[in-house]
Amino acid sequence: MKTAVLIAVMVFADATGDVLLTRGMKQVGEVSTIRPRALLSIARKVVTNRSFISGILFFAMTFFSFLTVLSWADLSFVFPATSLVYVVSTLGARFILKETVSLQRWAGILMVCLGVALVSLP
Amino acid sequence: MKTYAILALAVLAQAIGNVCLSRGMKEFSSANSMFALFSQAVGSPAVWIGTALLLLFFLLFAAALSWADLSFVVPAISIEVVVNVAFAQYFLKEPVSSVRWLGVLLISIGVILVLRTGKETMKSRIEGEKTGGPFG
Numbered sequence: 001m002k003t004a005v006l007i008a009v010m011v012f013a014d015a016t017g018d019v020l021l022t023r024g025m026k027q028v029g030e031v032s033t034i035r036p037r038a039l040l041s042i043a044r045k046v047v048t049n050r051s052f053i054s055g056i057l058f059f060a061m062t063f064f065s066f067l068t069v070l071s072w073a074d075l076s077f078v079f080p081a082t083s084l085v086y087v088v089s090t091l092g093a094r095f096i097l098k099e100t101v102s103l104q105r106w107a108g109i110l111m112v113c114l115g116v117a118l119v120s121l122p
Numbered sequence: 123m124k125t126y127a128i129l130a131l132a133v134l135a136q137a138i139g140n141v142c143l144s145r146g147m148k149e150f151s152s153a154n155s156m157f158a159l160f161s162q163a164v165g166s167p168a169v170w171i172g173t174a175l176l177l178l179f180f181l182l183f184a185a186a187l188s189w190a191d192l193s194f195v196v197p198a199i200s201i202e203v204v205v206n207v208a209f210a211q212y213f214l215k216e217p218v219s220s221v222r223w224l225g226v227l228l229i230s231i232g233v234i235l236v237l238r239t240g241k242e243t244m245k246s247r248i249e250g251e252k253t254g255g256p257f258g
Contacts, residue, residue: 018192021184021187022187022192025184025187025188026187026188028188029188030188030189031185031188031189032189059180063173063176064160066143067143067147067159067160067163067169068147068156068159070143070144070147070148071147071148071150071151071153071159072148072151074144074210074214074216075140075141075144075206075207075209075210075214075216076206076207076210076211076214076216076218076222077222079140079203079206079207079210080203080206080207080222080225080226080229083203083229083232083233086196086232086233086236086237090236104235105235105236105237107232107235108231108232108233108234108235108236108237109232109236110232111228111229111231111232111235112228112229112232112233112236113232114225114228114232115224115225115226115227115228115229115230115232116225116229117225118221118222118224118225118228119222119225119226119229120225121219121221121222121225
């Protein structure tokens with residue numbers, strides 16, 4: 001039971017973090033250089049981007065829940081179970097952002113759910 | 123090509139990192155509170171190495187997202203589920219049944235179906251900044 005709760009926390013925090021991180025990095029722009037000075041200026045833009053910072057906080061929450069679950073549960077179960085993040089993202093896209101979700105995407109969601117169900121069998 | 127090389131490195135760092143974290147955290151399975159758990163975990167080299175590797179994964183993933191769409195990057199690394207379970211089986215000696223492997227395979231294919239929609243990728247490529255990934 002506590003495994004299920006922590007995995008749910010992980011999945012919701014991860015989905016939120018993904019959206020915020022993508023938005024943040026798109027605002028910063030393409031990282032197309034390896035020159036130290038240019039990288040430094042990009043890094044400055046990244047660490048002051050609000051979306052990026054919030055994304056990091058959600059990933060931190062994901063990370064600490066992950067560590068906690070790993071102290072008793074198998075990695076070969078916990079890691080695949082985190083794929084439920086795609087199910088949450090798609091449901092969010094469909095019902096919160098009112099996006100159209102293709103049939104192919106629903107099929108993928110179904111496969112992920114079925115896969116996680118199989119993975120969670122003892 | 124650059125993207126695939128970066129993402130392959132990212133997945134490798136992630137899988138090795140997760141193995142380190144799992145091995146590290148299992149030593150504290152008897153901790154009876156989250157505070158006790160984390161105050162023990164900060165002293166574990168395995169946990170620190172695992173964290174550093176996951177940070178590396180995160181940096182590579184974030185860099186890739188700066189030029190590629192989430193709808194390209196995520197399907198490209200959907201193999202991560204297979205790699206992580208294989209590493210857990212090999213390095214952590216976790217028993218992985220054939221039913222669990224079937225589940226892992228379904229998840230990988232499912233993730234590809236969820237995000238890899240050629241049309242969407244092209245569209246967001248052209249519109250660029252405006253769409254900012256599949257979630258708007």
